[in-house]
Amino acid sequence: MILKPGRRDRIFEKDNILKLTFIYLNFPFWRAEVSRIALFLAGIKFENRIVLSDEFQRVKADGRLDDGTVIPHHQLPCLIVDGHPIVQTGAIARYCGKLSGLYPKNNDLLAAQIDQVLDLATDITVLVSTTGRMDNDQEKMRKRKVLSDGELGCKLDILEKNIKPNCIWINGRSMGLEDIAIWRLMGWLSSGTLDGIPTTILRSRPKILRVCQNVDANPKIQEWIQLTYKKDYNRGKYR
Numbered sequence: 001m002i003l004k005p006g007r008r009d010r011i012f013e014k015d016n017i018l019k020l021t022f023i024y025l026n027f028p029f030w031r032a033e034v035s036r037i038a039l040f041l042a043g044i045k046f047e048n049r050i051v052l053s054d055e056f057q058r059v060k061a062d063g064r065l066d067d068g069t070v071i072p073h074h075q076l077p078c079l080i081v082d083g084h085p086i087v088q089t090g091a092i093a094r095y096c097g098k099l100s101g102l103y104p105k106n107n108d109l110l111a112a113q114i115d116q117v118l119d120l121a122t123d124i125t126v127l128v129s130t131t132g133r134m135d136n137d138q139e140k141m142r143k144r145k146v147l148s149d150g151e152l153g154c155k156l157d158i159l160e161k162n163i164k165p166n167c168i169w170i171n172g173r174s175m176g177l178e179d180i181a182i183w184r185l186m187g188w189l190s191s192g193t194l195d196g197i198p199t200t201i202l203r204s205r206p207k208i209l210r211v212c213q214n215v216d217a218n219p220k221i222q223e224w225i226q227l228t229y230k231k232d233y234n235r236g237k238y239r
């Protein structure tokens with residue numbers, strides 16, 4: 001997945017040579033995909049490192065990979081830039097977005113508009129992942145059904161409301177970080193893998209559906225999927 005493990009490539013940023021290593025678990029969650037795809041779209045090569053679940057538990061405890069690589073906040077994803085680790089989804093996404101041209105360097109308003117969508121995606125992720133975490137399966141399903149009809153539904157309605165009626169992207173005239181993030185987040189929510197969250201959750205939200213469909217139809221996104229996703233991987237119910 002994502003370049004062959006162990007491959008080390010270099011790119012140029014102005015006059016500096018950068019060595020990039022992206023570290024995450026072995027599945028295409030939005031927190032990682034938003035940055036990896038940004039690099040891929042721009043043709044920026046990077047080393048991919050897959051961390052398995054046992055090693056991830058040690059990262060959470062010790063803040064290091066088994067080879068000694070420091071993971072500052074004891075969490076993934078992590079991007080290593082010339083030996084310097086960067087963590088937190090938003091920080092990594094903004095950095096990769098600037099390298100790739102998908103995040104503005106000189107337009108603070110557009111940057112804030114992108115940030116607010118990434119932050120909403122984080123809010124939704126935390127809301128869903130923490131609901132019923134300590135409960136048995138039956139109670140978790142019950143709570144998540146209540147969630148999908150309540151607070152989660154409200155957050156999705158807010159996102160729907162803030163996408164302009166005649167635009168195919170959330171902001172601007174071209175696909176951006178925020179569109180990629182929402183595409184994968186909604187794929188997760190509508191995939192049927194979350195007990196209690198219905199696969200039809202996007203049916204009444206046509207503007208979100210449209211954004212997801214447009215991202216998924218992008219030829220470079222399809223190339224990325226073919227390169228990195230398992231065959232028949234469940235990308236969600238938005239097609």
